[in-house]
Amino acid sequence: MPKVKFLKNRLLKENIEVDAKGGETVLDVAAERGIPVGSNCGGVCGCSTCHVYVVKGFDSLEEMGDNEADRLDLAFDVRLESRLGCQAEVADEDLVINITEESLKAYLDENPQVRKHLEETGEFKFVPHHHH
Ligand code: FES
Numbered sequence: 001m002p003k004v005k006f007l008k009n010r011l012l013k014e015n016i017e018v019d020a021k022g023g024e025t026v027l028d029v030a031a032e033r034g035i036p037v038g039s040n041c042g043g044v045c046g047c048s049t050c051h052v053y054v055v056k057g058f059d060s061l062e063e064m065g066d067n068e069a070d071r072l073d074l075a076f077d078v079r080l081e082s083r084l085g086c087q088a089e090v091a092d093e094d095l096v097i098n099i100t101e102e103s104l105k106a107y108l109d110e111n112p113q114v115r116k117h118l119e120e121t122g123e124f125k126f127v128p129h130h131h132h
Helices: 026-033 066-072 101-110 112-121
Strands: 003-006 016-019 051-056 082-084 095-099
Touching: 003 026, 016 026, 026 095, 051 101, 066 082, 101 112
Parallel strands: 003 095
Antiparallel strands: 003 016, 051 082, 051 095
8 A cells, every 4th residue: 555655844743654545646545534735626627726745655646637737837835756645646656746835825725723722822723624
């Protein structure tokens, strides 16, 4: 079972490694555990708030399609290892993911209760979303 590791950032206090199933998107893997990845459009390649850097395992991913490439053109701070979390499906290799600042910001905008908790306590709170 491939593992996906999310590197610590200003919201995640430490690296978090989780099991994933092949074919699951990086966004789904994150959302199921409440790991902060934005998803303004609901995962249909209509925004760029799920923008992540795939710092390990990038080559194991299926190549991105035109839709994803067009969306990424509109994202901030795009790098060689950029992907949209809702389009990048876990394959057979482990991945290491660095969530972009753009995506963290979007996540907080989408989850005002998490932002409020963060402002009040300084602690990030995990809120899993279950996709069907
Ligand atoms: S969630 Fe909008 S493009 Fe991925």
